[in-house]
Amino acid sequence: MTATLKDVANRAGVSTSAVSRTFTDGASVSLKMRRKVEKAAAELGYSPNFLARSLTTRRTKLIGLVSNNFHNPIFLQVFDLFTRGLQDRGLRPLLVNLSDEVDPENSLRMLQQYSVDGAIVASSTLPPVFSKAFRDQKLPVVHTFGRYTSSPDVHVVGIDNVEAGRMAARELVERGYKKVAYLGGPQLATSAQDRLEGFERELSQHPDVAQSHSYAAAYSFEAGRAEMLRLLKENPAEAYFCADDVLSIGALSAVKDMGLRVHEDIGIIGLNDMEMSGWENINLTTIHQPIRQIISSSIELMVAMLDEPDRYPEARLFPCRVVERGTLRPRP
Amino acid sequence: MTATLKDVANRAGVSTSAVSRTFTDGASVSLKMRRKVEKAAAELGYSPNFLARSLTTRRTKLIGLVSNNFHNPIFLQVFDLFTRGLQDRGLRPLLVNLSDEVDPENSLRMLQQYSVDGAIVASSTLPPVFSKAFRDQKLPVVHTFGRYTSSPDVHVVGIDNVEAGRMAARELVERGYKKVAYLGGPQLATSAQDRLEGFERELSQHPDVAQSHSYAAAYSFEAGRAEMLRLLKENPAEAYFCADDVLSIGALSAVKDMGLRVHEDIGIIGLNDMEMSGWENINLTTIHQPIRQIISSSIELMVAMLDEPDRYPEARLFPCRVVERGTLRPRP
């Protein structure tokens, strides 16, 4: 059907190697030859088959983009940035959805079968052991939104979740709240654990501030709303740090539903700064995660690893900042 | 590095064909042979290289998933459903982001270079000519959320946008609104045009109802909000049909900002029924698009086309329904 190398070689009356070289940059071809080949190729509408090529070059330019987070709106932006960034560098994202109980083993094997050059694991809820499995197969991997540890096994790019927790705590303390709480996502998410740890550690320096914590069943609007409704009926705190904006928005909805006023009666600070947090009818005070930097750094790291597979693993952490909107009482 | 067919053949002391057959279903291998090969394969951790295989089988099981819509939250669900659905059938989505002025020609060539078995174009704003280009290259293609025409060139799966427009108009008329308007997205989106057409056509049967229309600069919260602010300052209608939920939500924000009450002063009906439209603090009355059906049908169609590439093109349209929430006045 589509023209092959051989077809072009025949038409141009040259060897297949000549054609191959014409389409390989850095190869030795005379200008005359190149002209001849390019003419024939154009006439046949030829373009080289990447997969056949990959057999000998051992490079597919395919990058596995693995995630299990297809519900948090922020991930649409994540996919947007990743796909654009990768294709700008001539790489191709092979998307793997780990949502259900897709066997991780299975998806690892699958990526091997397609000979991906590397894998980007974009998730804050996948355990480190998962990305480690890739590394053990000598597959370059970067874990974006991964958990920081002082001696990482694989490359990690993201934020310092402990520090983000501290930041939230400081913010609440500075605004004079005396009874605060953490509202986390599903307990197993390591990122949520870290955020709590930082939150608690910071508060331990302020013994006059009462603290508590609880968990929503999922990182979702509904779960955040349900948990906040429960909390409000019992013995609510003055302000809450929600581990994710989507939880925060659920919580906001619960607060309004109970006839309470946000920021006058109950303060809320989120984390992520997703687009809709800035919408006027939500207007959530939150901690901004520098997504663009995180993603472009992840891609840079991946590109670097393609040339240097045994690169020593590093953790790249980016600082967050508080975005002040309307859901916390003003500073004194 | 990783074990190859030959390695397994050597270790098992059999021919490479035998090994190949063991990993090809429907091939003739004795039980004894299969045992032997499987043992050797397990010991070496072998699994076949899909890309090498594809060279002879001419099937990569790669499907190009092409979209230019990485901003509308509904597309996160779209990607979720597509990736899950495809991988359930042993297919792999190769994601192509057409967001910017990525040359469509270019992405078509790229998909050819990776020998994708087919392409799914998921967008309501890409012109029919785009997906046609794929078909012209004999690449199976389905245009999801494409525009319905009575004689489609390529397979189209989606809704009847004209009918959706009528549905919105009927809904407003039945609720007694006497002055209504359409608020569209960027003018070039064919889907938005069709929705307007249906809207106007239905209203033409109700001469007592005044109608008008205008366009937001983009399918975004901000654009919807800005346009609605402008409209409210001039000579607002009693109710608006917004061509997309994300516009509707922007419009809602504008209405509230102007100190007007939604549904008492201004009615709004959207289209899409994205998750957050159901959130209690938004509570948007909207037209539901049966996304799950649209996507699973798209995948089915793609799978069918893999076996029957010259399948006669069809349009599969799914009916929408109004989801009543709180942004329209109650029926009389």
Add this chain to the structure above:
DNA sequence: GTTTTTTTTGCAACCGGTTGCAAAAATTAT
């Protein structure tokens, strides 16, 4: 136990490319 039929197996060619090597051609030096 033969002969016939069916199943299993290996050989070798092929899928669409790349690449080391040596021969051929073009340059440059003498």
Add this chain to the structure above:
DNA sequence: ATAATTTTTGCAACCGGTTGCAAAAAAAAC
């Protein structure tokens, strides 16, 4: 003009698999 050097080209093997075909082995029929 010839010799030395550099560049360009083609040959042939290879990347990791699949598959038509014929030979070998096993099973069924006689």
